[in-house]
Amino acid sequence: NFMLTQPHSVSESPGKTVTISCTRSSGSIASNYVQWYQQRPGSSPTTVIYEDNQRPSGVPDRFSGSIDSSSNSASLTISGLKTEDEADYYCQSYDSSNHWVFGGGTKLTVL
Amino acid sequence: QVQLQESGPGLVKPSQTLSLTCTVSGGSISSGGYYWSWIRQHPGKGLEWIGYIYYSGSTYYNPSLKSRVTISVDTSKNQFSLKLSSVTAADTAVYYCASGAAAGPDYWGQGTLVTVSS
Numbered sequence: 349n350f351m352l353t354q355p356h357s358v359s360e361s362p363g364k365t366v367t368i369s370c371t372r373s374s375g376s377i378a379s380n381y382v383q384w385y386q387q388r389p390g391s392s393p394t395t396v397i398y399e400d401n402q403r404p405s406g407v408p409d410r411f412s413g414s415i416d417s418s419s420n421s422a423s424l425t426i427s428g429l430k431t432e433d434e435a436d437y438y439c440q441s442y443d444s445s446n447h448w449v450f451g452g453g454t455k456l457t458v459l
Numbered sequence: 460q461v462q463l464q465e466s467g468p469g470l471v472k473p474s475q476t477l478s479l480t481c482t483v484s485g486g487s488i489s490s491g492g493y494y495w496s497w498i499r500q501h502p503g504k505g506l507e508w509i510g511y512i513y514y515s516g517s518t519y520y521n522p523s524l525k526s527r528v529t530i531s532v533d534t535s536k537n538q539f540s541l542k543l544s545s546v547t548a549a550d551t552a553v554y555y556c557a558s559g560a561a562a563g564p565d566y567w568g569q570g571t572l573v574t575v576s577s
Contacts, residue, residue, distance in 0.1 A: 349522075383564075440506075449508070453505040
């Protein structure tokens with residue numbers, strides 16, 4: 349199996365752009381789709397990116413996803429930061445046995 | 460849009476079996492293409508996948524929990540369920556049901572806190 353490693357926390361100012369990384373420990377990041385979830389305090393997670401770079405309807409285009417095979421990582425980029433973006437963000441993928449794997453989560457602070 | 464709601468006891472004694480049900484609305488649990496899953500979150504921690512079931516009955520479980528987990532579907536009630544046996548305090552968590560594709564969940568329930576304590 350593999351692990352997905354995320355930075356524990358990131359912070360940025362309103363209006364700026366932030367990128368959260370998600371590094372796969374073994375196997376290719378491109379082998380299996382990566383999803384990203386936003387969890388605001390006291391709420392359940394919601395999907396902000398699916399299948400590496402697809403946005404569900406209702407998610408603003410300020411949110412984008414990508415993968416980088418050279419660093420074996422996926423990234424979530426949020427541009428034009430708003431205070432409402434302050435939340436925990438989790439990446440998730442799956443292995444060859446269709447077992448889901450979550451990253452440890454990144455706390456985004458917008459200050 | 461599919462909506463999910465967890466229900467079940469909020470307090471379970473050690474060594475007993477935790478049982479939760481997820482009621483699905485806005486879609487049929489027996490329609491193909493959806494995976495019905497359980498995910499938990501220990502207090503102040505990250506997300507942990509427990510397992511999921513396909514409408515056909517095929518199940519996939521987290522290897523670390525597999526010996527204690529059973530996920531089943533009741534199509535007549537449009538519900539699916541989680542049973543986790545031999546619980547300890549380490550199983551205290553918020554339990555979420557979710558639905559989605561094989562790649563990952565799309566829709567999540569609001570979550571229910573289950574505390575394991577005597």
